[in-house]
Amino acid sequence: MDGLQENKKFFPKFEGAFSEFAESVKGGKFAVVGHMRPDGDCIGSQVAMAYLLRKLGAAEVVCLNKNDVPFLYREFTCGEKFLNTEDFCDESFEIVTVDCADLKRTSDELGRKFPVPFACFDHHASNKPYARLNIIEPSASATGELLAGLMADAGIEFGDDIASALYVALMMDTRQLTTSNTNLRAFEVATFLVSKGADPADISVKLYQREKFGRMKLLAQFLQSLTMHYDGRVCIGLLKSGVYEKTGSSKEDSDGLVDYARNIDGVEIAVLLEDLADGGVKGSLRSKRPEMQVNEIAAHFGGGGHFAAAGFNVKMSMDEFYPELLNIIGEHLKR
Ligand SMILES: [Mn+2]
Incomplete structure (x- = not known):
């Protein structure tokens, strides 16, 4: 060879x-x-x-x-x-x-x-x-x-x-x-x-050249929801319940959306939070660099994954969970 x-x-x-x-x-x-x-x-x-x-x-x-x-x-x-x-x-x-x-x-x-x-x-x-x-x-x-x-x-x-x-x-x-x-x-x-x-x-x-229209509409919703925290070091985007029906997309279309948040200049940790049908929240975490060890944030909520890409599920509502997540990320950023 x-x-x-x-x-x-x-x-x-x-x-x-x-x-x-x-x-x-x-x-x-x-x-x-x-x-x-x-x-x-x-x-x-x-x-x-x-x-x-x-x-x-x-x-x-x-x-x-x-x-x-x-x-x-x-x-x-x-x-x-x-x-x-x-x-x-x-x-x-x-x-x-x-x-x-x-x-x-x-x-x-x-x-x-x-x-x-x-x-x-x-x-x-x-x-x-x-x-x-x-x-x-x-x-x-x-x-x-x-x-x-x-x-x-x-x-x-x-x-x-x-x-x-x-x-x-x-x-x-x-x-x-x-x-x-x-x-x-x-x-x-x-x-x-x-x-x-x-x-x-x-x-x-x-x-890479087979995007579905529904996924593009889903992406638009996700981008619209992006919010910056901690001086632009953390970016969080949401997929609220009903978003798939609204955009003509499906759950699998959410794969990779979180990367758009990570791609923003200055963002060190990107998060996608999704409302689950059972009332819980699914989280996906990404970082630009493995040193950030977002798997530890995921582990805090019972999840896991890689240093730069991790995930978790929690049985809390989005409104309850969001501030708790922000606290944990804040602590994590201080390390
Ligand atoms: Mn794999």
């Missing part, structure tokens, strides 16, 4: 764990489970894991998600069938999770039916190992990067469809290789995936 050192391994430390995984899946039945409100990394990783399991000799593989595959990623599912996590109860299947820092991220139900998954592949620093076999690498920028690297290291062949799904995973979690966790290896994995047939220009058009 041009530009890459021959025989170089992406994730040498997982050689043993991966071969243990590879040897124990033959003949088994597996459900590959992603997280709620799946993103590109989740879907791409599920598709690649389903392929990998079959390639390793699994007898049957299905993919499970609590929420539907988002519109943008439907072209990259390589024909995989996605079933609903909540309905699935076939106990002859083993669970393999991808991109889920916590078993609760899969759904409320799954952990009760399958308390100990067979395996977990993830890259979240907050992951506390919950499966029998855990391959977790926080330095990987995407679970897709981890899976692509593991397959490359093990010499597992795949075609341009799987390469594209993994490339999407990597691009979405790194915002096209620009986030703070994008290291040299992320670029090398991207190069590897292009060498396997992922087409950057084609994928870019499919991901």
